[in-house]
Amino acid sequence: MDGSVVGDASAAVRGVAPLDRASVEELSFLASGKYVPLFERSRAGVVLLPEALVGTPGSARARVVVREPYEAMLRVLPSLYPARDEPAAIHATVAIGRGARIGDGVSIGAHAVIEEGAELGDGVRVGPLCVVGRGVRVGARSQLFPGVTLYPGTTLGQRVIVHAGARVGSDGFGYVYRDGEHRKIPHVGQCIVEDDVEIGANTTIDRGSIDDTVIGAGTKIDNLVHVGHNVRLGRLCLVMAQVGISGSVRVGDGVILAGQAGIGGHLTIGDGARIAGQAGVFGDVPPGESWSGYPARPHREALRAQAALFRLSGLIGRIERLLERDTE
């Protein structure tokens, strides 16, 4: 860390914690004046703080002056919590199918299932109770947390992280109504997840029907998100919890979809667009725009309409009376 130390420069810490829970052996941070009362009572041994707050009274053995305390805290985390260097091991209970190819330094947890013809790149870590389906390829250094299912037809790039219970490559929701029943459309497309994607817990991503489902490199997907069949999600998007993306939607690069937003089928969301939490999108969104509301509109329009509605609320009676008198 680059900061200058005020106090006992030899004070050592073994972990980080928020001001109100930190012990004398822990590092904490004071990001703004708002938290001064917590700082004053804090038992933290070392505290990161900005120049302006260095004189705040408190018992920390050392204060480290940095420009951005929270950012500095994030930078110091890896050294205090080094990634566990677990020996690569394949648990004795793992079921491995014929023709599966396992790279160097691969770990596989208890009761996992690697089906026939699957390929795990070097350094891949598969958690307990995962299923890597028939013929699935998982790129180098990717990690599956416990209980993940990768259906046949799925390919993961390198350094992909998949959290517990996510289902990738499942059949899409496609039927043709004929002879009194909903007949299932076969799904023969792929589900392609590019490098550096992260997929949240219990999220579901369907594979394509004839086309493919593609998740672009560096995109991060939160928990309980649904991605329908044939969706193309661009690069470096952020898709927050419980978002639903209907089938055949095209999402550009760098798009942010906030929590519980829903995108209707076959729509296009342009590069860099931002969709607000719970927005219901029923039309294409141009690049760079921010949309909100239900049905979603450009954010300023949606705000204006909401404001007008609440002003109307107090006036509607008078408007009705005025119109009654208006005999023209």
Add this chain to the structure above:
Amino acid sequence: MDGSVVGDASAAVRGVAPLDRASVEELSFLASGKYVPLFERSRAGVVLLPEALVGTPGSARARVVVREPYEAMLRVLPSLYPARDEPAAIHATVAIGRGARIGDGVSIGAHAVIEEGAELGDGVRVGPLCVVGRGVRVGARSQLFPGVTLYPGTTLGQRVIVHAGARVGSDGFGYVYRDGEHRKIPHVGQCIVEDDVEIGANTTIDRGSIDDTVIGAGTKIDNLVHVGHNVRLGRLCLVMAQVGISGSVRVGDGVILAGQAGIGGHLTIGDGARIAGQAGVFGDVPPGESWSGYPARPHREALRAQAALFRLSGLIGRIERLLERDTE
């Protein structure tokens, strides 16, 4: 296929793909003039297209003229991708409880658990890491993908498909507040899933408290859907991703609930009704009607209200000034 062939009638294909990804050994389709540019550059060996587009320039070795190219493509899929005829096998690691009955031709994947007294009909396929609870009955030719849990009290009909991670027959959300705590209501009802139902990945369906939860024959449920306790879903419904159906709701036959729609507790949705994406339904919906919005209203009313709101948005200032001058 009934279509007439233009070009090399001997051209053979080994799979299907969209125009922009198909190789010379693949079949593709040109559904409308909109995709002509893709067709012109496509490497597809054989392309299904309508009469009107048969003369479009392009390099396909053969063109097959059909009335509905996409539909024709769906019909041809089963012959190009025959269902894998996997030998019935029960993996050595499966845990089978006392008194469980396993039909003929049943497959059970690695590390699955079949609890005591469960019954699997002929031809049932249970994926790896599934749990079929105590006394659960699964009808003939049903299929469980990996990681499914069927709680005790669940019955599946024939040809039911349950996708990875779905939980069927879980305890409903029912408590009575007494003596300073939320006391759990026992759930002694059943969860009955009729023939030909499909249940999406990570979907949850609670069993009944005293009454039963019933999913009608031929109904299809997408991913991450929630069905509360005592719900009766009719036959041949389509329930799209992330829909939430509260406890004790009655849904008729042939109802469509679009993505993220929510239905409040104890309501009735009539036969053939259609509920739009993200609609929030707080009242009964008569048969055959289309509802949308939040709170949901008949679709035309909801559209009219939305349109009025956006017209109001530009007028509210003038309305306020008019009312100010209106001294009566």
Add this chain to the structure above:
Amino acid sequence: MDGSVVGDASAAVRGVAPLDRASVEELSFLASGKYVPLFERSRAGVVLLPEALVGTPGSARARVVVREPYEAMLRVLPSLYPARDEPAAIHATVAIGRGARIGDGVSIGAHAVIEEGAELGDGVRVGPLCVVGRGVRVGARSQLFPGVTLYPGTTLGQRVIVHAGARVGSDGFGYVYRDGEHRKIPHVGQCIVEDDVEIGANTTIDRGSIDDTVIGAGTKIDNLVHVGHNVRLGRLCLVMAQVGISGSVRVGDGVILAGQAGIGGHLTIGDGARIAGQAGVFGDVPPGESWSGYPARPHREALRAQAALFRLSGLIGRIERLLERDTE
């Protein structure tokens, strides 16, 4: 039961069922006059009913007069469906890591994984295919249904119930954008679930980044709920299906969040507040208030605005014409 019996006081029952499905060996209840037609046709052997309906014609061998039939039914359930007294057993296929501590009377189902240093209190029941992560502590008499994952950093109190497929303590959704990529923020906080909490099927609860995520004692969470990192949920809350709580939200005690409601990041919901189904909360909610709508407002205001909107809908044309004529 305190009720007085009319009819054959020796009539015995073996279970409960709703009026329309009960057999002569089952107990049912008639809660209100609305269900008299079902009662008249019912085959139930014994029926609980209120004084006012005791004379209704029907074939039940015995009628038991009680003040609140449904409540009485709930009270009688435990004696008719006693909790199964299953012998404590650790299945031979369970993988137990070094240093794990297993209390007295613990049951662990097939293919479960108890990682190193985990601690299971007395009487804990772990379902098949669960993962109790490294160092996780599970309090006495807690129960995990099948397929649950507890990430390292999670602590469960006593008598906690976790339903199938829930993921507790997963990494939060936190990234810093730098050098053209979303860099992952390490999550070194905890996920602390206090006594008597129930967590629904396929629900996800993230652990804290630096701070902790805390679920207060006696709070009940339904299926498919998302709780973000650093959230503090109070005691005795009810969180219904598919609710989404964004990161760092503070929720007081006794709060009710109805189905599919969403709470934006860093907000505070006061003690005893009630949030309606599908409400989208973008601001703090004071204690004791009921809010609804999108964006959410106090429930009365939201209702008034909705009513005004639908009245406006029929008037907007006339308002526009009036403003046109208004030349001032």
